[in-house]
Amino acid sequence: MIEFHLNGRSGVAPYLQLIHQVRHALRLGLLREGDQLPKVKDVAAGLAINPNTVLKAYRELEYEGLAAARPGVGTFVTGTLGGGSLAAHGPLRRDLQRWLARARRAGLDDESIEALFVSTFRSAAEEGIA
Amino acid sequence: MTAVIETEGLGKRYRRLWALSDCTLSIPAGFVVGLVGPNGAGKTTLLNLATGMLAPTAGTIEVLGGRPAAGPAQLARVGYLAQHAPVYAGLSVADHLRLGAHLNPGWDAETARSRIERLDLSLGQKAGTLSGGQCAQLALTLAVAKRPEVLILDEPVSSLDPLARREFLQDLMEAVAEDGLSVVLSSHLISDLERVCDYLIVLVASRVLVAGPVEELLATHHLLSGPRRDPATLPAGQHVISASHTDRQTTLLVRTSDEILDPAWTAAEVGLEDLVLAYMNQAAGRGRHNHHLEVRT
Numbered sequence: 162m163i164e165f166h167l168n169g170r171s172g173v174a175p176y177l178q179l180i181h182q183v184r185h186a187l188r189l190g191l192l193r194e195g196d197q198l199p200k201v202k203d204v205a206a207g208l209a210i211n212p213n214t215v216l217k218a219y220r221e222l223e224y225e226g227l228a229a230a231r232p233g234v235g236t237f238v239t240g241t242l243g244g245g246s247l248a249a250h251g252p253l254r255r256d257l258q259r260w261l262a263r264a265r266r267a268g269l270d271d272e273s274i275e276a277l278f279v280s281t282f283r284s285a286a287e288e289g290i291a
Numbered sequence: 292m293t294a295v296i297e298t299e300g301l302g303k304r305y306r307r308l309w310a311l312s313d314c315t316l317s318i319p320a321g322f323v324v325g326l327v328g329p330n331g332a333g334k335t336t337l338l339n340l341a342t343g344m345l346a347p348t349a350g351t352i353e354v355l356g357g358r359p360a361a362g363p364a365q366l367a368r369v370g371y372l373a374q375h376a377p378v379y380a381g382l383s384v385a386d387h388l389r390l391g392a393h394l395n396p397g398w399d400a401e402t403a404r405s406r407i408e409r410l411d412l413s414l415g416q417k418a419g420t421l422s423g424g425q426c427a428q429l430a431l432t433l434a435v436a437k438r439p440e441v442l443i444l445d446e447p448v449s450s451l452d453p454l455a456r457r458e459f460l461q462d463l464m465e466a467v468a469e470d471g472l473s474v475v476l477s478s479h480l481i482s483d484l485e486r487v488c489d490y491l492i493v494l495v496a497s498r499v500l501v502a503g504p505v506e507e508l509l510a511t512h513h514l515l516s517g518p519r520r521d522p523a524t525l526p527a528g529q530h531v532i533s534a535s536h537t538d539r540q541t542t543l544l545v546r547t548s549d550e551i552l553d554p555a556w557t558a559a560e561v562g563l564e565d566l567v568l569a570y571m572n573q574a575a576g577r578g579r580h581n582h583h584l585e586v587r588t
């Protein structure tokens with residue numbers, strides 16, 4: 162079971178924050194297929210948020226095929242995100258670390274590295290490479 | 292589905308002063324409605340009209356399809372928590388529960404008992420010795436245990452410290468999740484409303500300025516910034532809520548159901564707090580801020 166948290170100052174809609182947290186947990190393997198998501202009532206009471214917000218997040222996850230509601234029981238994880246690729250994380254992270262080291266040697270600061278990564282990522286995504 | 296609160300041209304006058312005027316609303320069931328506005332805007336008047344403690348001077352109001360306080364059946368469907376969570380100082384927690392059971396035909400003793408247990412209130416304690424947060428939670432327990440279809444709360448958290456406020460709202464949201472009841476609550480703490488409300492009514496100077504589902508309000512309001520421009524030249528469907536100008540730049544908050552197509556604008560989403568403040572400013576500053584709206588070219 163995961164526990165949700167809410168950043169009131171982030172400007173991101175609460176239901177999106179819940180969705181991001183589920184997706185994040187799926188990516189990192191903290192949530193697996195078959196796991197139950199926290200009950201709507203418990204999330205509403207725990208975070209002092211409108212239950213409709215939680216329902217909306219869960220519906221969206223269902224729509225994405227990541228979760229399914231079992232009436233009277235709760236909502237369960239039915240999909241995975243990059244589940245099979247978890248093993249590849251290690252080598253990819255090492256590649257990225259080497260790349261970061263090169264970027265620093267070339268004199269890029271944190272902000273420039275981030276900007277370069279994000280702009281490359283975006284243009285690659287737009288060209289359908291990623 | 293029957294509206295929770297439906298008003299048509301509703302108004303209330305105290306002697307020569309209109310506390311609420313020309314209020315037309317239709318709030319669907321199943322929402323947690325936030326009623327916001329500065330002090331003296333008419334929030335309490337509207338809530339008192341909904342509970343039947345006040346009679347309208349003009350127009351009509353229906354709550355769950357019935358006239359407020361029309362009879363025992365109508366009273367049983369509406370829960371009401373007045374400002375400052377009034378409890379009887381000389382009565383114990385147990386006395387309050389007995390009173391609740393005695394006065395409410397639909398009283399749910401099991402809910403009341405389990406809530407009191409969870410809140411860690413001792414039954415023998417006099418209400419006068421409870422903390423502000425505990426008083427509020429005792430009052431909420433009484434309001435929830437009568438099993439209303441709609442719960443009306445007047446500034447339920449404004450006098451509570453941040454921790455008690457959060458606990459109260461957690462408690463309220465749990466009740467909403469369990470019973471699916473509709474809630475109408477007034478507050479001027481927008482940050483609290485942002486978490487719990489999915490419907491908003493902005494009431495300023497006795498008038499409703501905007502009302503609707505939060506999601507819809509956020510989707511139809513945009514913060515536009517671009518080269519300096521006279522707001523009067525905007526397309527017909529765009530209503531300016533607030534405008535500010537520097538010698539080169541214009542920033543507008545507009546309401547529109549159309550897409551923003553003008554490439555000169557950079558459009559950004561607007562948060563609930565900024566949206567509410569813009570409406571309040573607009574009402575407060577009519578005339579005072581007019582010189583801001585002039586465009587010097």
